[in-house]
Amino acid sequence: MKRIISSIIISLTALAGLQSCLSIDGTSDAYGDDLKSVAFVLEPAGEVLDLGGAILVVKDINAEAVYEAECGADGSATLKLPCGVYMAMASISGPDAEYSGSRSGIIVSGDSKFSIPLNKLLEADIVIREVYCGGCMKYPQEGTYQSDSYIILHNNSKKSVFLDGLCFGTLDPYNSNSSTVWDVEADYVPIIQAIWQFPGGGKDFPLGSGEDAIIAVRGAIDHSAYYPMSVNLNRPDVFTCYNPVYFPNSIYHPAPGPLVKLERYMQVVVKTGQANAYTLSINSPAIVIFRAPEGQSIQDFLELEGSIVQKPGSQSDRIVLLPLEWVVDGVEVFNGESASNKKRLNARVDASYITQSKTFEGHSLIRRVDEEKSSVRGYEVLADTNNSSNDFYESEKQSLRD
Numbered sequence: 001m002k003r004i005i006s007s008i009i010i011s012l013t014a015l016a017g018l019q020s021c022l023s024i025d026g027t028s029d030a031y032g033d034d035l036k037s038v039a040f041v042l043e044p045a046g047e048v049l050d051l052g053g054a055i056l057v058v059k060d061i062n063a064e065a066v067y068e069a070e071c072g073a074d075g076s077a078t079l080k081l082p083c084g085v086y087m088a089m090a091s092i093s094g095p096d097a098e099y100s101g102s103r104s105g106i107i108v109s110g111d112s113k114f115s116i117p118l119n120k121l122l123e124a125d126i127v128i129r130e131v132y133c134g135g136c137m138k139y140p141q142e143g144t145y146q147s148d149s150y151i152i153l154h155n156n157s158k159k160s161v162f163l164d165g166l167c168f169g170t171l172d173p174y175n176s177n178s179s180t181v182w183d184v185e186a187d188y189v190p191i192i193q194a195i196w197q198f199p200g201g202g203k204d205f206p207l208g209s210g211e212d213a214i215i216a217v218r219g220a221i222d223h224s225a226y227y228p229m230s231v232n233l234n235r236p237d238v239f240t241c242y243n244p245v246y247f248p249n250s251i252y253h254p255a256p257g258p259l260v261k262l263e264r265y266m267q268v269v270v271k272t273g274q275a276n277a278y279t280l281s282i283n284s285p286a287i288v289i290f291r292a293p294e295g296q297s298i299q300d301f302l303e304l305e306g307s308i309v310q311k312p313g314s315q316s317d318r319i320v321l322l323p324l325e326w327v328v329d330g331v332e333v334f335n336g337e338s339a340s341n342k343k344r345l346n347a348r349v350d351a352s353y354i355t356q357s358k359t360f361e362g363h364s365l366i367r368r369v370d371e372e373k374s375s376v377r378g379y380e381v382l383a384d385t386n387n388s389s390n391d392f393y394e395s396e397k398q399s400l401r402d
Helices: 298-302 371-377
Strands: 009-013 036-044 055-060 065-070 076-081 084-093 098-108 112-120 126-132 150-155 167-171 188-197 212-216 238-240 267-271 286-290 308-310 318-323 327-335 354-356 364-367 392-395
Touching: 036 084, 036 098, 065 076, 084 112, 126 286, 126 327, 267 298, 354 392
Parallel strands: 009 055, 036 112, 212 238, 327 354
Antiparallel strands: 009 084, 036 076, 055 065, 084 098, 098 112, 126 150, 126 364, 150 212, 167 188, 167 286, 188 267, 188 318, 286 327, 308 318, 364 392
16 A cells, blocks of 8 residues: 655544543533643654654544644654544655554543554555445435445556455444454454455456456345436446355345356355344445465465454454455545544554445445556556545445446
């Protein structure tokens, strides 16, 4: 996940104010007039970097206030902040690599100091181009509809890449505003419910530079024939998550349409949950695509002791603790209707997040095009700064909608 960045951008987003504080504008909200002196210092892993001149940006999503400070050569900066709970994120381009980092759960209740570790970014050839999970209205009928979710992948590299063996999954917890038992800084990602894998023997499904691959997470049918605000996923180029043995709920997983090819059915590598339909959060999933290193397989990994664990505090949910280094790309989605969102993805995968403001409106989360790189390379290159707040935007309609 690489892109040259001339300066460090750190966004500190207030997730929730402490009850002991009043609002910064003098009203009786979560913040008060008593601002605290908060120092931050960037700590690049394994390399000495000149961090002077980097701009520190602080955003309060509740008050829409923005604070800025310039970092010194040692990567430190001090800001005056109201009491609250914050998340810190940072990205920087070094001489030979890009670095990114984040720290969540920062509580400001007095003068304090926090470090932000920066790690070398994971490189991605295939990136997530679009996540449509929010559903739409059944207009002209009444009600809402959510059986039409899909994901689009994109080859951002200069060479063809084979999809064969590539996997995807969603992280526990399903929703960003749910409590979590996992350490976001750990060297694994907690995959819940199931792992899906592209079919093929190794070289059956090439994806050329600038090309896309569509995954129908639910029904691979023409949803738009019934609901005009939805999309047509009955396509010969679509891959589909259809497996009635593991997920027999025909409302969410109807039999694929006649144009969908049997050889493009995604494979269930493992099912660890109890649901009869594959669950993808409608408002805030954290999605990763991944593959085993050369010489290994996901199937062999799952046979190892400790690869699948019982979720602490749960009697039913089992979790795959997938090695972080296997992740090719990921995107963290926050619920725009909640003030208690929490990071689930390690900063080496996504140092930030994209917010989905509404559900059942046909909105979709789409990665921006890097126009400069696209012009130079001669094919469509998508933005990849390892910061979903920069790389993605919320579109008012799905890209596949006619």
